[in-house]
Amino acid sequence: xxxxxxxxxxxxxxxxxxxxxxxxxxxxxxxxxxxxxxxxxxxxxxxxxxxxxxxxxxxxxxxxxxxxxxxxxxxxxxxxxxxxxxxxxxxxxxxxxxxxxxxxxxxxxxxxxxxxxxxxxxxxxxxxxxxxxxxxxxxxxxxxxxxxxxxxxxxxxxxxxxxxxxxxxxxxxxxxxxxxxxxxxxxxxxxxxxxxxxxxxxxxxxxxxxxxxxxxxxxxxxxxxxxxxxxxxxxxxxxxxxxxxxxxxxxxxxxxxxxxxxxxxxxxxxxxxxxxxxxxxxxxxxxxxxxxxxxxxxxxxxxxxxxxxxxxxxxxxxxxxxxxxxxxxxxxxxxxxxxxxxxxxxxxxxxxxxxxxxxxxxxxxxxxxxxxxxxxxxxxxxxxxxxxxxxxxxxxxxxxxxxxxxxxxxxxxxxxxxxxxxxxxxxxxxxxxxxxxxxxx
Amino acid sequence: xxxxxxxxxxxxxxxxxxxxxxxxxxxxxxxxxxxxxxxxxxxxxxxxxxxxxxxxxxxxxxxxxxxxxxxxxxxxxxxxxxxxxxxxxxxxxxxxxxxxxxxxxxxxxxxxxxxxxxxxxxxxxxxxxxxxxxxxxxxxxxxxxxxxxxxxxxxxxxxxxxxxxxxxxxxxxxxxxxxxxxxxxxxxxxxxxxxxxxxxxxxxxxxxxxxxxxxxxxxxxxxxxxxxxxxxxxxxxxxxxxxxxxxxxxxxxxxxxxxxxxxxxxxxxxxxxxxxxxxxxxxxxxxxxxxxxxxxxxxxxxxxxxxxxxxxxxxxxxxxxxxxxxxxxxxxxxxxxxxxxxxxxxxxxxxxxxxxxxxxxxxxxxxxxxxxxxxxx
Numbered sequence: 092x093x094x095x096x097x098x099x100x101x102x103x104x105x106x107x108x109x110x111x112x113x114x115x116x117x118x119x120x121x122x123x124x125x126x127x128x129x130x131x132x133x134x135x136x137x138x139x140x141x142x143x144x145x146x147x148x149x150x151x152x153x154x155x156x157x158x159x160x161x162x163x164x165x166x167x168x169x170x171x172x173x174x175x176x177x178x179x180x181x182x183x184x185x186x187x188x189x190x191x192x193x194x195x196x197x198x199x200x201x202x203x204x205x206x207x208x209x210x211x212x213x214x215x216x217x218x219x220x221x222x223x224x225x226x227x228x229x230x231x232x233x234x235x236x237x238x239x240x241x242x243x244x245x246x247x248x249x250x251x252x253x254x255x256x257x258x259x260x261x262x263x264x265x266x267x268x269x270x271x272x273x274x275x276x277x278x279x280x281x282x283x284x285x286x287x288x289x290x291x292x293x294x295x296x297x298x299x300x301x302x303x304x305x306x307x308x309x310x311x312x313x314x315x316x317x318x319x320x321x322x323x324x325x326x327x328x329x330x331x332x333x334x335x336x337x338x339x340x341x342x343x344x345x346x347x348x349x350x351x352x353x354x355x356x357x358x359x360x361x362x363x364x365x366x367x368x369x370x371x372x373x374x375x376x377x378x379x380x381x382x383x384x385x386x387x388x389x390x391x392x393x394x395x396x397x398x399x400x401x402x403x404x405x406x407x408x409x410x411x412x413x414x415x416x417x418x419x420x421x422x423x424x425x426x427x428x429x430x431x432x433x434x435x436x437x438x439x440x441x442x443x444x445x446x447x448x449x450x451x452x453x454x455x456x457x458x459x460x461x462x463x464x465x466x467x468x469x470x471x472x473x474x475x476x477x478x479x480x481x482x483x484x485x486x487x488x489x490x491x492x493x494x495x496x497x498x499x500x501x502x503x504x505x506x507x508x509x510x511x512x513x514x515x516x517x518x519x520x521x522x523x524x525x526x527x528x529x530x531x532x
Numbered sequence: 533x534x535x536x537x538x539x540x541x542x543x544x545x546x547x548x549x550x551x552x553x554x555x556x557x558x559x560x561x562x563x564x565x566x567x568x569x570x571x572x573x574x575x576x577x578x579x580x581x582x583x584x585x586x587x588x589x590x591x592x593x594x595x596x597x598x599x600x601x602x603x604x605x606x607x608x609x610x611x612x613x614x615x616x617x618x619x620x621x622x623x624x625x626x627x628x629x630x631x632x633x634x635x636x637x638x639x640x641x642x643x644x645x646x647x648x649x650x651x652x653x654x655x656x657x658x659x660x661x662x663x664x665x666x667x668x669x670x671x672x673x674x675x676x677x678x679x680x681x682x683x684x685x686x687x688x689x690x691x692x693x694x695x696x697x698x699x700x701x702x703x704x705x706x707x708x709x710x711x712x713x714x715x716x717x718x719x720x721x722x723x724x725x726x727x728x729x730x731x732x733x734x735x736x737x738x739x740x741x742x743x744x745x746x747x748x749x750x751x752x753x754x755x756x757x758x759x760x761x762x763x764x765x766x767x768x769x770x771x772x773x774x775x776x777x778x779x780x781x782x783x784x785x786x787x788x789x790x791x792x793x794x795x796x797x798x799x800x801x802x803x804x805x806x807x808x809x810x811x812x813x814x815x816x817x818x819x820x821x822x823x824x825x826x827x828x829x830x831x832x833x834x835x836x837x838x839x840x841x842x843x844x845x846x847x848x849x850x851x852x853x854x855x856x857x858x859x860x861x862x863x864x865x866x867x868x869x870x871x872x873x874x875x876x877x878x879x880x881x882x883x884x885x886x887x888x889x890x891x892x893x894x895x896x897x898x899x900x901x902x903x904x905x906x907x908x909x
Contacts, residue, residue, distance in 0.1 A: 098544070219539075343875075344873075344875055347870060347873070347875045348652065348873040348875075351870055351871055351872070351873045351875075352656060352659065352660070352871060352873075354551075370849050370850055370851070370876065371851055371875055371876055372851060373851060373854055395851045395853060395854070395870075395875075396851070396853040396854070397853065397870050397871070398553070398853065398868070398870070398871065399555065399853060399856045399857075399867075399868045400853065400856070400857055401553055401555060401556055402556065402560070402561070402564035402565070423854065423857040423858050423861065424857065425564035425565050425566075425857070425860070427564070
């Protein structure tokens with residue numbers, strides 16, 4: 092699988108960080124959102140989020156610095172990106188909590204990033220080449236929910252071909268999943284067949300189905316890039332196949348074959364079903380999410396490396412070393428574990444955490460952008476803020492390639508986070524996924 | 533100074549491409565995996581080492597000659613190859629390993645919009661070189677572990693320039709016999725370049741195995757690759773070659789990097805090529821090793837594919853990349869086959885008995901339930 096490059100329809104605007112330019116920015120984003128397929132209501136929400144972000148950037152920079160704004164049509168979503176040079180901004184301001192008075196509801200309402208996050212489906216930060224930052228706002232289209240398809244389409248198949256589906260076959264596949272698997276055991280996207288079709292058409296997702304005569308579908312698998320080096324697969328899902336059928340393995344191998352010679356290092360499955368050929372995977376770890384009805388659901392993730400592991404070095408705080416040694420032993424991953432020590436060296440006064448909201452999955456992910464003397468206070472502020480809105484799973488991702496990130500370890504452990512899994516090569520190095528006690532409710 | 537704008541400078545086909553990461557040196561791997569010795573059964577190297585005459589070349593190479601450029605086009609070696617195969621010296625091009633000559637051929641014939649056709653589960657370098665050069669690689673699924681001639685012919689279109697056939701195929705060891713290869717060449721009708729990669733041909737003893745070089749006169753669109761890395765155990769010196777019709781080779785020569793093959797490699801290859809005794813000893817070792825491995829794999833109940841060449845492919849009931857790591861902790865390095873699109877298979881080089889015994893012992897241990905690793909979190 093060659094992951095899609097940015098060949099999607101895109102419009103660009105380069106503008107000074109001057110509040111007088113707000114109307115230009117909002118007009119640009121709204122027209123882009125409408126042009127790329129959002130309905131007026133969603134386009135307006137994306138525009139409001141963009142307005143908050145731009146106003147916010149104007150406050151965090153000088154008016155002679157500029158920001159590049161792009162509007163991208165992703166098929167099932169529209170994304171507004173804000174790109175700027177780190178050196179031109181007060182990065183402390185990118186803490187979600189930077190200007191929030193947690194004891195004052197009015198103060199929270201003034202927080203641009205937080206407000207923006209509430210208007211969109213996803214908000215995330217990414218460091219870019221050359222010392223820049225990209226802040227992305229993503230708003231998805233609204234799709235009608237699946238209706239159960241005629242059962243004749245889901246058939247036990249003696250003979251079939253595993254191949255990429257067309258759009259109609261893919262929609263039928265999504266409908267069959269929604270009809271055959273209990274809600275909560277499969278990602279919610281399969282409730283929206285039109286969205287699944289658009290996801291595949293965007294090039295960000297791929298699928299393989301077992302197709303028989305007359306458009307009958309025996310099963311299928313769906314996969315997408317989940318970062319630079321990881322692919323996430325959903326399925327295989329089988330419909331009315333005999334126990335012991337080779338179909339699940341063939342579907343999974345079609346997915347693996349597609350990505351085998353790509354830059355993908357790992358394949359992950361976070362929604363395993365009884366049909367998953369687990370012998371192709373290694374159990375990675377478990378964490379908890381809230382189901383649609385609010386009940387906590389434990390998810391065990393499965394993983395496979397796509398390549399022979401060349402070994403690596405990782406940095407750790409002493410408090411995490413035991414977890415790492417045990418997990419690396421269990422996963423048979425050769426790692427040189429290097430201790431990070433505090434020798435009293437001078438630190439930045441302020442740390443920075445980025446916050447990624449995914450309203451669709453009901454999760455918040457914190458990532459450290461830089462370390463500082465206020466780690467504990469900053470972390471606590473973020474915990475307080477992200478748990479103020481109930482029903483979200485809260486994660487913290489620590490990249491073990493960067494020794495400075497280990498400084499967060501004792502404070503994470505002290506304030507309710509626990510390490511749940513190592514995600515090999517998911518960042519610049521391995522990533523440790525921490526989860527805050529349990530989903531807030 | 534900031535990094536250059538890589539997003540804008542790098543072509544899309546390179547962005548989506550995976551850089552090949554070679555394994556670390558043995559000493560580093562042993563340290564990482566905590567093993568005191570390491571049997572290398574991953575690269576189909578010949579454990580007997582180079583033929584005696586080539587060893588002599590290596591032993592007596594005068595250090596001052598390292599200061600002198602090598603023959604830019606492997607003059608003496610090409611002459612010797614010509615004598616041996618009954619062709620002209622200018623029908624051969626020598627490269628820094630067969631990988632380099634793959635690049636020569638693709639560069640010589642493909643331009644924007646062109647494609648190559650090969651199998652989905654074969655030596656990766658045809659596909660890699662095509663794709664990182666910006667050309668489409670059309671992959672035809674193997675049929676019964678073998679190249680599918682009808683499927684390859686069906687994949688041809690107006691922009692197809694080269695068809696790559698690995699004979700015998702790495703990693704399945706299947707091969708096209710003479711009749712099948714000739715039939716394929718007839719159906720291509722000389723309209724495209726057909727490359728037959730015979731990297732493992734010296735291991736094949738079957739009577740019906742075709743001599744690709746012998747077919748060049750009749751089929752001037754045929755280009756044959758061979759290497760000194762496998763049978764002749766000169767992998768560390770990096771030397772391989774191609775043979776073809778003079779006019780075709782003249783075109784390929786235009787893209788050829790001269791002086792890329794060092795003096796030691798050229799002279800060792802020249803000395804190795806006539807050592808029939810070495811070939812015989814190697815074949816004997818491989819035959820014995822295959823007999824041992826197939827018996828032991830049968831005992832362990834593990835399915836395998838054992839064809840031509842000095843390797844066997846084995847199907848496991850676990851991820852091959854996990855098996856690789858587990859075997860490494862026991863001092864055995866194999867090739868995980870996910871990259872060849874054979875997930876949960878490993879490829880093992882048929883080596884000497886001591887290494888194969890160590891491999892079987894380690895394989896039995898990791899296949900046993902409760903080996904203490906890779907379990908539930």
